[in-house]
Amino acid sequence: MKLTLRALILKSLFFCCISISFTTQSFAQNTEFKLPQLSGKVKDSNTGESIVGATIFLDFKKSGVITDSLGNYQLYLPPGEYVIKVSHVGYKPYRTKLTLKADTKLDVTLEDVSKTLEEVIVSSQATRKSIQTPSLGVTLLSIKGIKKLPAMMGEVDIIRSLQTLPGVSSVGEGSNGINVRGGNVDQNLIYIDEAPIFNPTHLFGLFSVFASDAIRELELYKGSIPSRFGGRTASVLDIKMTDPSLEKFKLSGGIGLVSNRAMVEVPIIKEKLSVVVAGRVSFNDFLFKWIGPDNMRNTRANFYDVATKVYFRPNKNNTISLSTYMSKDFYQVDSLFSLENVVAKQTQFDYGHLNFSARWSHYFNTKFSLDVVGVVSNYKTRTYAPDSVNRIDLYNSIDYKNIKVNFDYNPDEKHKINFGASGINYQISPGKLNENVKSRISSVLLPREQSLELGLFVDDEYKANEKLTIQAGIRYAQYLSLGPTTTRKYLDGEPRTASSQIGEEIVSSGAVEKSYGGFEPRLAIKYSLGENSTLKIGYNRMQQFIQLLSNNTTPLPTARWKTADEYIKPQVSDFVSLGVFKTYKDNVWEFSAEGYYRSTQNVVDYISGANLQLSQAIETQLISGKGKSYGLELMLTKKRGELNGWVSYTFARSLQQVRGDYPQLQQISDGNWYASNYDKPHSLNIMMNVQPTIHHSFSFTFAYNTGRPFSSPSGFFQLDNKRYPVYEARNNDRISDYHRLDFSWTITNPSMKEKRWEGSWTFTVYNLYGRKNAYSVFFKPAGVALKPYELSVFANPLISLTYNFKFL
Structure with missing residues (x-):
């Protein structure tokens, strides 16, 4: 299924100046056509301050206008449907589709990517563990990020998502459990709220046994295992x-x-x-x-x-x-x-x-x-x-x-x-x-x-x-x-x-x-x-x-x-x-x-x-x-x-x-x-x-x-x-x-x-x-x-x- 976005139908040529003059002995008339205006302000979603130099792109074109010193912009366009993209370095782009018939005001707020929450598996807390603590091989996984991964037959699968991380694998599709850094499946200690799981899969390895909706977070220890854990030689998967x-x-x-x-x-x-x-x-x-x-x-x-x-x-x-x-x-x-x-x-x-x-x-x-x-x-x-x-x-x-x-x-x-x-x-x-x-x-x-x-x-x-x-x-x-x-x-x-x-x-x-x-x-x-x-x-x-x-x-x-x-x-x-x-x-x-x-x-x-x-x-x-x-x-x-x-x-x-x-x-x-x-x-x-x-x-x-x-x-x-x-x-x-x-x-x-x-x-x-x-x-x-x-x-x-x- 091809999912690339295609450009909308190109607009008609702009009529920059159209004037029709009729001269008769009794009257003269000039006719002027005014294009609709698209205008607005671009602001930071956290501070509310104006963003200077944000770019407004039209219909996926690489050219566009930029906001002024007050964060304002304006465009004059023929009536029709448009795709508008607003972007600026350090912010998450904003896209929308609108039908322009008359003057329209479109104010946009952009999210600062340095302040938005992570939506990949490895969360911000995992980053802090990687940089600020002595622990090695410890990964804190976000269930929100796991749900975004493509799932086999629509089943959100914790075990299969772990296999996307380095050092974690399985024998093959339909296999039972995971292998961590060269360990056997039984060398992994798997807890869910401190209770052990001896077989983590359904249907002989096709799906995980964990209901993802009930999971808050997962912490995988591939190395630097705390002394409170014992009884396995390869890893610990602590599910909360x-x-x-x-x-x-x-x-x-x-x-x-x-x-x-x-x-x-x-x-x-x-x-x-x-x-x-x-x-x-x-x-x-x-x-x-x-x-x-x-x-x-x-x-x-x-x-x-x-x-x-x-x-x-x-x-x-x-x-x-x-x-x-x-x-x-x-x-x-x-x-x-x-x-x-x-x-x-x-x-x-x-x-x-x-x-x-x-x-x-x-x-x-x-x-x-x-x-x-x-x-x-x-x-x-x-x-x-x-x-x-x-x-x-x-x-x-x-x-x-x-x-x-x-x-x-x-x-x-x-x-x-x-x-x-x-x-x-x-x-x-x-x-x-x-x-x-x-x-x-x-x-x-x-x-x-x-x-x-x-x-x-x-x-x-x-x-x-x-x-x-x-x-x-x-x-x-x-x-x-x-x-x-x-x-x-x-x-x-x-x-x-x-x-x-x-x-x-x-x-x-x-x-x-x-x-x-x-x-x-x-x-x-x-x-x-x-x-x-x-x-x-x-x-x-x-x-x-x-x-x-x-x-x-x-x-x-x-x-x-x-x-x-x-x-x-x-x-x-x-x-x-x-x-x-x-x-x-x-x-x-x-x-x-x-x-x-x-x-x-x-x-x-x-x-x-x-x-x-x-x-x-x-x-x-x-x-x-x-x-x-x-x-x-x-x-x-x-x-x-x-x-x-x-x-x-x-x-x-x-x-x-x-x-x-x-x-x-x-x-x-x-x-x-x-x-x-x-x-x-x-x-x-x-x-x-x-x-x-x-x-x-x-x-x-x-x-x-x-x-x-x-x-x-x-x-x-x-x-x-x-x-x-x-x-x-x-x-x-x-x-x-x-x-x-x-x-x-x-x-x-x-x-x-x-x-x-x-x-x-x-x-x-x-x-x-x-x-x-x-x-x-x-x-x-x-x-x-x-x-x-x-x-x-x-x-x-x-x-x-x-x-x-x-x-x-």
Whole structure:
């Protein structure tokens, strides 16, 4: 769809002087034609002062008139329709269309771009963090900016928007979660109002689970992670729900192709008590029945998520909030799942979160405050194949409980101190197959896992002088794997296998099976090179006690979570980063360059042919190694103005070396370093948002990255007239490079704003030029060889139209 504005019909030639004289013996008459006048004043929207030298353009022509010393202008034009553009350096241009019939006055106020709010993802607070604080790799994201990005099928997607930032990627379209600076998806700690999210996507990775209307802001920590966070080695995504209005009723929502959503804010006691409820629900079954191929007519795919928050402010020193978040997915497809050598004819997946969190904030005085947070969370999945004989009913879950006490103390202008303690209880049901179900497939009940993760932390941001600021912190984490459980014993000097098992040890309820712990130092130093530029260096150590076990490129929702025990050690990551940050022209432009290196111990990989889902002795299916990742991230951002956005380039590598405890018998790829599944050396992202008028805005995003690795067979062998591939190395080849262009057009009609209603339409095209990006590669026999084939998820443009509304 071509959206460039075209010039209006050219005007007739001006009649500069027309005079017709009739001379007769009785009279003489002169006739004069007067052109209508367009005049007015141009002023600053903030100060109201006149703007001298502002240019008034007519019908997109480069020539025009300028305002005088009082900010006034005037034009004489023939009657007709015109497009008027008023602009001046440092101000956002103003455009309007008018019909000129008689003298018309048009006064214009221009917005100073240095004072307008940012409408790109990275907010002004993020700029202050980049320049003024020691933190590196910390990005505060604006939900208003995220909503302007082109969205696949009209769904505003937090996870997909994160992938436009440097250092953040995914395995591919439809993949589950994000990879941050060479980390796996399970190495990201994701919180929504302090409650954890173990699976951040709907429909196996197509959409985020977060209802965007209920989100106030997001803070992504890729480096310089504060000591109050622990338990993951790559990143922290801290999502804050919006606080409901204490003053007036508000309603907002949207209607789209994939889902419909609504949010309502209701003050119950003015300025003291209010509640917000936001929900989103999809109805997608008709798409598969109407337009899907024959093999997808029985497919069903629906989801919903609901977020609520009760906010109570009894007095100026205390606030209490109660937040809930619930998500649910149901997916049905023919012949997708196999288990215990049985392929289901039809499979149903049912999974979701149920989270509750409570927060009490107390302000003792302007220097000292307290936060107490309690969280209860449940994530569960169910895989069901309703076959009459080979029925499959697989269930697993994670129960999470957390209590955290956090203090903020600012004794003077030089110190900002944060300290506290936290305790987390994990109870994991790793798998229950066909419990109390009649089937030819036998029941398998894996024992429940229980553990504690305790933490003490302190941070101090110290401003030594005007140039030097130091942020130093330390966290001590203690992990306890608790009974009841059974620890298997194996022969010394041999890999852990069923044949090398020599016995078992019973651990009673509440007893400690295994403990791990240690200090996690954090350090960030900022040195000001000038008023608008800084140099920073940072280091942090992180420990991770819970991991996601999967031998798929992107984990399915049914993938197994596992806490550390006697044989599976916690991951330990050491991370170093160096960055330079600089802003230009009143913080309108920002440039950043960050380099990093991470070394991770006890990275878990799987043996060839591993059975991870229902293995009683899961340690026999895994081997450990180490990982390293390093990269350089460059980003140039324009935060304000009629045209805003950014360009970012990332060079990044993510490698693993897995030798196990017995390298001669267990190592992968002959013990050499090999690329991880999410290793993409080159990435380029461009985001551009253009808002020529208050009614229209246009957004473009372009993404390019190197194709991800995959394991390519080096040959094959034949057995019983069947060919089987032979793999000598892991991830020794790559799929083709990925690139995609997206477009969105938002039409806002504020004409009813005085009546408290505002509506907008968003038209989106995802994958504008229909690039057939490969998601994976599979091989088929072709004569005496194996021929590779690439599989694409979205090979054509996806067009969507969404209506959004607000009632204020």
